[in-house]
Amino acid sequence: MMMNGSIKYVDGKEMIGEGVGFERIRRITGYLVGTLDRFNDAKRAEVNERVKHTVSREVQL
Amino acid sequence: MIQTIVKRDGRCVLFDIEKIANAIFKAAQALGGNDYETARELAEQVVAEMERQGNENPSVEQIQDTVERILINTGHARTAKEYILYRAQRTRVRDMNTRLMKTYEDLTYKSALENDVKRENANIDGDTAMGTMLKYGSEGAKQFYHMFVLNPAHSKAHLEGDIHIHDLDFLTLTTTCCQIDIEKLFKGGFCTGHGFLREPNDIQSYAALACIAIQSNQNDQHGGQSIPNFDYGMAHGVAKTYRKNYIRNISKGLTLFADLEDGDQAAKELNARVEQESGLKPVMADDNGYRDRELPELCKLVDEQTALKIQKFAVKEALKETKRGTYQAMEALVHNLNTMHSRAGAQIPFSSINYGTDTSPEGRLVMESIMKATDAGLGNGETAIFPIQIFKVKEGVSFNPGDPNYDLFKLACRVSAKRLFPNFSFLDAPFNLQYYRPGRPETEIAYMGCRTRVIGNNYDPSHEIVNGRGNLSFTSINLPRIAIRSKGDVDFFFEELDRKMDLVFDQLMERYQIQAKKRVRNFPFLMGQGIWLDSDNLGPDDEVGEVLKHGTLSVGFIGLAETLKALIGEHHGESEYAQNLGLEIIGHMRKRVDEQGKKTGMNFSxxxxxxxxxxGRFVRIDRKLFGVMEGITDHEFYTNSFHIPVYFNISASEKIRLEAPYHALTNGGHISYIELDGDPLKNLDAFEQVVRYMKECGIGYGSINHPVDRDPVCGYTGIIDEVCPRCGRREGEAVSVDKLRELGVWHENAGNCGYCGDIHEEAARIPNPVD
Structure with missing residues (x-):
């Protein structure tokens, strides 16, 4: 997995995390595959275009 | 006078007329000709013709063109045709070799970031040595099959994007996937090929061996591995663990109160006597009267009051230890399945586990533990990506308040709302319920995590079960292309669809014929250890063709939405008319598949x-052929199977209602997703309502998507837009260590790895001390 980078001193303050991205886990075709950066181009595009589905009252059971 | 010629690679070599004569002679020979002299004369005419044109240093291509012309002009039309065919074939081979080498070059010098081929499947790390090695093999194998193994019609259809033969690199090697009956496998122990493993005796070994079984089988097949009866299988391990813990705690009590030299020995002997005489064992439910039968035996060593006290202590302690042991075992299983490797180290085994219906205390503990371990996450709180977990929803068992496993259903919703797993399978959907026989877990539908479904059985209707079976291979049809070519003519669409289906039926059967010739020894675990149904009756040199008939040959499809758009201008989310046509198309495909199954006795699905x-593959080719067509080829991808397009605005209930009928038609597997907004943990009711609605509408297998982001620096897991809600940093930015200290997420001993588990989350975990 991703390393968190090493401590760097900025103005005498210990800083960490430079260059470290966020991990984004998404479902791909029924399974998870770890972070988005491992998706192929088409699947990445698909994830980007996904819209949310509203849960309306009618779902109430 | 021609002295030299220019070869394709640009080199200049000495001219040899015999080479031309030989090529012509071979073409004539293929037609039964046997006259070298004529070939030689024709070759001389070729040379004369070239010299007449003043070409003193011709290229190979120019010579070949002239040969064709001379052959035709001199009345050797059939030989000319043969020569042209031979030439085309050589060109094809040369092109393929060049293409393969280009692919190899990209694999070698480009990172996965730049090279889409390396990211074809996200769970293979294309940047590692073994991952790249696997890709070399895979790409080379594909070229070989196209050139020498596949029926040219099938190869052409695949290359041109009419159909897609999945896992083509494994064409001649193995089959897709299997549902491993873990109960049967463990009975009496098994062999992984390098030594025998005895029948496990406690839950920790059960869990460890389950991982090994998945790993071993994964190496025999090209798809994933699923355990359909995880709760039932693991429950045996819990029962054994409880029994051992109970006896050990009786021993502690005896050591303390009976002043025995060897309490262990006494407790073991006492237990053996009681078990032998009563046929009862200490069980977690503590409801079988074992203790009543044990009491008189204990009273031989201590007074009755003390005996009762020892029993009470043993029950309490055994339960506590069993719970802890089971949690640890499940935690280890999740960790193992996310770290262990298969396929030359390139891939984490693709594992799925199904559970939900075992109502025994042991089975229930297994489920509670695996879900809690999943909830807790991996070492630094990361979301586990394997095993894919599928919770079986069944009325009367795990669905309604009052059902024995309703609490576990609630837990499943909560864990899924945080970790995306479990997914949910619905045993009451009519097409699943038809196989269900109470008390026979092998008749409960199970899904491969990806969605594959295997239960019906044309070949052997007495075995309509999930255990020991799987998919053999599958091939998908490019539906949108047929629709585009139909230009709105629906009748033509169905005719062309039939032709494509016939092609795929043939191709699947030809692939099966190759698979059928394999022998048990080619699958040391899958067949050698009797995992696959009926393979336990075969010897190492027997062919597997007959038992493979329990598996499915599946016809797949992609892009129903784009198909409808091309045919009538609307997809099934946009009008009821489109929905009806969609159901007609998929219904027609199902009908054809069923007919083919009846005709052949094979399990076509x-x-x-x-x-x-x-x-992305089909749409890339189709865009080249037909250009950008709105709602059809204007995205980077074709919409998954029968799904409503991901970019289409629709309510959750409407999406579920529209997609559910397709689940009934796709007997080889299906899944529907709902994308939830916000953090579903904050709205668990909505989450559960969606699952309940899926069940009511007849969905077979479904799951709910929501973003799971994580900041590896401070360890926050949840939704992260631009800024991490915990530490306030943006992607790529640094954050001060003081800030992390303040938040209580900085571990001084972590050196420069920073975050090492959330202290607050740690505290909430089930304690995990080492004894």
Whole structure:
């Protein structure tokens, strides 16, 4: 997995995390595959275009 | 006078007329000709013709053109045709070799970031040595099959994008996947090929061996591995663990109160006597009267009051230890399945586990533990990506308040709302319920995590079960292309669809014929250890063709939405008319598949193709052929199977209602997703309502998507837009260590790895001390 980078001193303050991205886990075709950066181009595009589905009252059971 | 010629690679070599004569002679020979002299004369005419044109240093291509012309002009039309065919074939081979080398070059010098081929399947790390090695093999194998193994019609259809033969690199090697009956496997122990493993004796070994079984089988097949009866299988391990813990705690009590030299020995002997005489064992439910039978034996060593006290202590302690042991075992299983490797180290085994219906205390503990371990996450709180977990929803068992496993259903919703797993399978959907026989877990539908479904059985209707079976291979049809070519003519669409289906039926059967010739020794675990149904009756040199008939041959499809758009201008989310046509199309495919099954006795099935690598392939080719067409080829991907397009605005209930009928038609597998907004943990009711609605509408297998982001620096897991809600940093930015200290997420001993588990989350975990 991703390393968190090493401590760097900025103005005498210990800083960490430079260059470290966020991990984004998404479902791909029924399974998870770890972070988005491992998706192929088409699947990445698909994830980007996904819209949310509203849960309306009618779902109430 | 021609002295030299220019070869294709630009080199200049000495001219040899015999080479031309030989090529002509070979073409004539293929037609039964046997006259070298004529070939030689024709070759001389070729040379004369070239010299007449003043070409003193011709290229190979120019010579070949002249040979063709001379052959035709001199009345050797059939030889000319043969020569042209031979030439085309050589060109094809040369092109393929060049293409393969280009592919190899990209694999070698480009990182996965730049090279889409390396990211075809996200769970293979294409940047590692073994991952790249696997890709070399895979790409080379594909070229070989296209050139020498596949029926040219099938190869052409695949290359041109009419159909997609999945896992083509494994064409001659193995089959897709298997549902491992873990109960049967463990009975009496098994062999992984390098030594025998005895029948496990406690839950920790059960869990460890389950991982090994998945790993071993994964190496015998090209798809994933699923355990359909995880709760039932693991429950045996819990029962054994409880019994051992109970006896050990009796021993502690005896050591303390009876002043025995060897309490262990006494407790073991006492237990053996009681078990032998009563046929009862200490069980977690503590409801079988074992203790009543044990009491008089204990009273021989201590007074009755003390005996009762020892029993009470043993029950309490055994339960506590069993719970802890089971949690640890499940935690280890999740960790193992996310770290262990298969396939030359390139891939984490693709594992799925199904559970939900075992109502025994042991089975329930297994489920509670695996879900809590999943909830807790991996070492630094990361979301586990394997095993894919599928919770079986069944009325009267795990669905309604009052059902024995309703609490576990609630837990499943909560864990899924945080970790995306479990997914939910619905045993009451009519097409699943038809196989269900109470008390026979092998008749409960199970899904491969990706969505594959295997239960019906044309070949052997007495075995309509999930255990020991799986998919053999599958091939998908490019539905949108047929629709585009139909230009609105629906009748033509169905005719062309039939032709494509016939092609795929043939191709699947030809692939099966190759698979059928394999022998048990080619699958040391899958067949050698009797995992596959009926393979336990075969010897190492027996062919597997007959038992493989328990598996499915699946026809898949992609892009129903784009298909409808091309045919009538609307997809099934946009009008009821489109929905009806969609159901007609998929219904027709199912009918054809069923007929083919009846005709051949093979398990042909219709699958809503998962399409990871395929999602972009067809549309890329089709855009080249037909240009950008709105709602059809204007995205980077074709919409998955029968799904409503991901970019279409629709309510959750409407999406579920529209997609559910396709689940009934796709007997080879299906899944529907709902994308929830916000953090579903904050709205668990909505989450559960969606699952309940799926069940009511007849969905077979479904799951709910929501973003799971994580900041590896401070360890926050949840939704992260631009800024991490915990530490306030943006992607790529640094954050001060003081800030992390303040938040209580900085571990001084972590050196420069920073975050090492959330202290607050740690505290909430089930304690995990080492004894």
């Amino acid at each position: 219709l699958v809503a193709t998962p399409a990871e690598g395929l999602s």
